[in-house]
Amino acid sequence: MAGIAASDADVVALLMRQHGEIRNLFDRVEGTAGDERRAAFRELVRLLAVHETAEEEVIRPFTRTSVPDGGKVADERLAEEREAKELLSRLDGMDADDPKFLPELRTLRLDVMRHARAEERYEFNHVRRHADKARLASMATALRAAEAVAPTRPHPGTESAAKNLTLGPVTALVDRTRDAVRKAMGKDG
């Protein structure tokens, strides 16, 4: 039966759930302080990097080639992402206990949410309309390969901020995610 429970093979369902998880992480960053907040923020940065990279590698190319006027749709999403990335890198250089951190985070949260809703309303519906089941499934496989690069833990409260940093800088993470997605797409797509 084509319920949501069976839709691990649907890239759109997976991406929408990641949008929810990103918001959950924003909640955690806002609701904690000190080392716990730093750890939650690292987690958020990691998930955002992986999620956006995977979308750029998996969804945007499909939108450009298979959706009518998809080039424009993809460009608009990229512009939103660029804005969010700039804000993210500003935040990344800031201490999480800085009094300016939370207001900036709030702005980032709204930007990220606006971007996510725009994807859900103006891009994902086209993807679902124009991709057949096999294509939705192969894109889902690629997305899961990206998730495996930097798995998010549901309860990272116990790990230290220093330990989180060992994942390396965001750019390296983006590179590794891209490699993983391309490898998966080559195999399945």
Add this chain to the structure above:
Amino acid sequence: MGFNPLDHQGIPLDRQLRNWRELDVEPVDPDHGDPYTKCRIIAMNGIEVEAILFSHQFARHCPDPDVKRQLAQVRYIEQQQQKVVNWLLPGLASVLETTISYEQVAVDLTGWIARHEPDPYLKQAYEFGVLEDFDHLYRYANLYEMIEHRKAESIVDGLTEVMPGRPTKFHHRHPADNVREPYDRSTVNPLSRLHALTIMAAEQQTMNFYMNVGPQYMEPIARRLYQEIGLIEEEHVTHYESLVDPGESWWEQLVTHEYNECYLYHSFMEQEPDPKVKAVWELHLNMELEHLRIACDLMRRHDGREPREILAPELPNVLTFEENKQFVRGLLDTQMDLTTLGTGYVRDAHERFEKMQEQIHGGEEPPSEQVMAQHREMFGREYRVETEGEHPDAALRERS
């Protein structure tokens, strides 16, 4: 001394029109702020929608062109009020998030009114309805976690519990059993008129909302759940509208509508923590005072009666969005197995109820049960928020 809207002057009607800049309100933050601010917005939108629809029906039954023009002028302003109120909702919220807020309104608005309703028959009608809206909240919350991987507590914020009420599948009654007895307009407490109108308007808006947003979903289970609960909203509107005495004249009904709008804007203004939203409640209260004055003039002129005869001498206690957890738990403990028969309530599944159940379910589990089965399959558990302990009904505690 309470607030008597008949003793205050509002903004003259010819100064109430707003331009595009004034209509372009800034929406509330989707993730921060008081959940009850969103509830007040949703409730007030329902009130304005009812004001507009009532005025249209009135105009269609009104042969006097002068009155038609007067109604049209006030109605245009009411449309602007609806635009401002409903546009306070953030575009960033998903339809399901707004739906969950709608059900929070249904639980906590009906709960408050049930607690404060002086007439026992009307009180029972509200108590009966609360347990159904409460169950809808639980079903939608589970759907929300499946689709968006967010928990409904991020919306209701622990103010309203999320757990089974009277199971949704048992809400499908024979339509004739949804019609209640009306109150008597000559003896009714003025507060009861306001309660009945408020709940009727809120449920009508919920019905309209589900009618229109349900098919926007792509997920089959979401489409089906909106159909099922949408049909129950039809039953709820039938249930609540039949409480109103149909012998009230159009003029009398118009006055009651305008008075109720004053009452609710005043109430919401008193409790609103968000200053920008509070400013809207205050401005609209000052507009409604003038709409009420106009309605009272029409009633005096065309009905030959004094509006004070049907209105309370001052506004009743502020209608408040607040927690109703213990009240709802009390109902869960005592009224779960009620259904309706004729205009009353019974505990046994009678023949007409059984027949309706058999026909509508067609031998299958309805969407409201399927959503739970799919959720359990996906997460290995249900989604609930039980802040005050386990479910009062032992049969409805979650088995793990």
